Amino acid sequence: MPNRLLAILLSAILLLTGCGFKDIDKRFLIVALGIDQGSEKKYEVTVKLIIPTTLTEPGKSNFQIVSKEADSIPEALELMRSDVDKELDLSHAKVTVFGNKIAQGDMKKHIDWFVRRRGVQRIEYVAVAEHSAKEILELSQKSERLPGNSLILSFGREGTESSYILTEYLYDFYERLLEKGRDPYLPVIKIRNHTYEINQVALFDKSKIKMVLEPDQTLILNQLMYMHPGFEVNIKEQNLKASLAVHKYKYRYKINTSNHNQPTIDFFVKLRGIAEESSATILESNRADIERVAERTIEKSYLDLLNRLKNMQLDPVGFGLRYIATRHGGHQDWDNWKTLYPRVKFNVKARVTLDSTGEIE
Numbered sequence: 608m609p610n611r612l613l614a615i616l617l618s619a620i621l622l623l624t625g626c627g628f629k630d631i632d633k634r635f636l637i638v639a640l641g642i643d644q645g646s647e648k649k650y651e652v653t654v655k656l657i658i659p660t661t662l663t664e665p666g667k668s669n670f671q672i673v674s675k676e677a678d679s680i681p682e683a684l685e686l687m688r689s690d691v692d693k694e695l696d697l698s699h700a701k702v703t704v705f706g707n708k709i710a711q712g713d714m715k716k717h718i719d720w721f722v723r724r725r726g727v728q729r730i731e732y733v734a735v736a737e738h739s740a741k742e743i744l745e746l747s748q749k750s751e752r753l754p755g756n757s758l759i760l761s762f763g764r765e766g767t768e769s770s771y772i773l774t775e776y777l778y779d780f781y782e783r784l785l786e787k788g789r790d791p792y793l794p795v796i797k798i799r800n801h802t803y804e805i806n807q808v809a810l811f812d813k814s815k816i817k818m819v820l821e822p823d824q825t826l827i828l829n830q831l832m833y834m835h836p837g838f839e840v841n842i843k844e845q846n847l848k849a850s851l852a853v854h855k856y857k858y859r860y861k862i863n864t865s866n867h868n869q870p871t872i873d874f875f876v877k878l879r880g881i882a883e884e885s886s887a888t889i890l891e892s893n894r895a896d897i898e899r900v901a902e903r904t905i906e907k908s909y910l911d912l913l914n915r916l917k918n919m920q921l922d923p924v925g926f927g928l929r930y931i932a933t934r935h936g937g938h939q940d941w942d943n944w945k946t947l948y949p950r951v952k953f954n955v956k957a958r959v960t961l962d963s964t965g966e967i968e
Contacts, residue, residue, distance in 0.1 A: 635693040638670075638755035641740030642717060643706035645676040650709075652676075652683035653741045654695070657754050670754035672745055680720045697726040702758045703733050703777065704740040704796060713814045714791070715784050722781050729778035732762040735809050735816070737797040748802050761805055762794070770838035771806035771822055773829050784813055787941050788928030790921050792828075795819060810921050818919055824912045830856065831924050840878070842897075842904040848885065851901055851961070855879035862930055870947045872913075872926060874955040876905060881962050898959045905957040913953040920949070 641653035651674060658669035673690055677683035688695060709717055721727050736743045748757045760766030762774045773794050783791035791811040797804040806822040808829075820828060826838060840851040858876040882897065916922065927948065931940040 633693050634696045635671075635691055636696050636699040638699060638753075639702040639704065639744050639758065640700055641674075641704045641706070641736075641744045642680065642709055643740050644708040644712075648676040649678045650676065650680055650683055651706075651741065652680055652687075653744050654684075654687065655744045655755055656691070656695075657699075670747070672741075674741060681724075697724070698728070700727065701731050702755060702762070703731055704743050705733070705735050705793070706740040707736055707738055707816075709740075710735045710793070710809065710811075710816050714811065715814060718777075718781055718784065721777055727777075729776070729781075731777050732758070733775050733777050733780050733793060734758075734762070734796050734805075735793040737795055742798060743796050743803075746798060746801070746803070757803060758796070761803065768835075768837065769805070770829055770835065771825055773808045773825065773832060783923075784811075786928070788922065788931055788944070789925040790923050792923045810916075810919075810923055812921065817921055820912075823908070824915070827908055827912045828923065831858070834858065839883070840880070840901060840905060842901045844900045844904070847897070847900055849882050849897065849901075850884040851878075851880045851959070852883045853878050853880040860926075862926065862933070864947065869952055870950060871952045871954055874909065874913075874953065876909070876955065876957040877960075878905070878957065879960045879962060894961050898961055901959040901961075902957040905959070906955045909955045909957075910953055913955075917948065917951060917953070922948070926951075 636657045637654045638657055639655040641655075643651040643653070645651040653672060653674040656671040656673065658671055671691075673687050675683040675686040675690075677686060684695060703721065705714075705717065722729065744755075747754070751757045761769070761772060764774070773792060775791075775793055780791050780793065783789050790813070793809050793811070794805055795807040795809050797807075806825060807819055808825045809816045809819045811817060829835065830838065834857060836854050836856040838853050838856075840853060842849050842851065856876075856878050858874060860872055860874045863871045863873060878901075916924075927941070927944050930944045930947075934940040934943075936943065
């Protein structure tokens with residue numbers, strides 16, 4: 608009986624297949640992808656590969672750039688396999704950058720592969736290059752210890768926490784392309800003096816870029832999207848020039864359609880901070896004057912951005928989504944919103960509180 612059982616076990620072992628997993632030293636980890644418009648084919652796909660090293664010193668990140676042109680993204684990756692000696696691993700990709708020309712086309716078609724492909728993380732960061740995605744990936748900053756780490760730290764808010772950087776994830780960008788009431792956006796990456804500059808955002812309709820915001824309006828949109836405190840408000844009125852450091856910030860808004868001829872969206876913004884810099888001495892006695900000037904400055908800057916978005920029929924904040932979520936008319940709500948939004952009047956009421964003027968009287 609034991610011999611018969613042993614024979615059955617040995618026969619079963621012969622039917623087992625080997626392990627298909629490849630060791631880490633036989634894999635090339637892709638940390639970033641770049642998608643550009645090809646000169647001869649539809650796409651030029653670029654990948655940034657990590658070269659493992661025992662030392663991690665600033666400015667000495669080891670990586671390899673591989674680029675191929677093809678009529679599809681998977682075809683380009685398949686062609687790359689003949690140029691490397693290891694298996695390409697997408698599971699560690701953290702950043703995908705689209706070239707400017709690609710972003711001028713239908714992004715739904717370009718993003719489709721990323722949401723279908725196994726191994727691609729939907730939490731990776733996505734951005735658009737000012738010109739070419741390839742040149743973004745080829746750059747290695749002097750402070751960079753690991754390949755691609757500069758972009759990862761910038762978008763992840765683990766390093767810098769710039770109020771000009773709007774982080775966007777793959778899953779959210781894909782949802783915005785399809786969802787009613789929220790329009791997509793991507794941060795714009797530029798190269799200046801051998802380093803990255805990220806202080807603008809590209810706004811999309813449901814397919815391609817419609818406009819790129821300047822840094823000052825990118826700052827305001829970041830406030831509306833994420834409500835992160837820790838930004839600066841520069842005020843300038845007549846003889847007063849000052850900079851306020853905001854450490855508490857919140858806002859709320861209400862969509863008012865009681866007047867069908869003039870629908871409104873009413874904003875209520877609250878900020879608290881200190882005066883960090885001023886062209887003149889600011890004393891406690893004129894604190895209220897500074898607060899009123901700051902309120903007028905904020906109200907005007909918000910209205911300028913909101914009206915610009917409305918005129919371009921763009922809605923990255925999600926006013927339309929809020930509208931259809933708080934009504935009960937089904938599909939008719941979306942049709943109603945499309946007629947309401949062009950006629951909306953924005954009202955902004957700001958309240959600024961200064962904790963300190965930064966001066967001793």
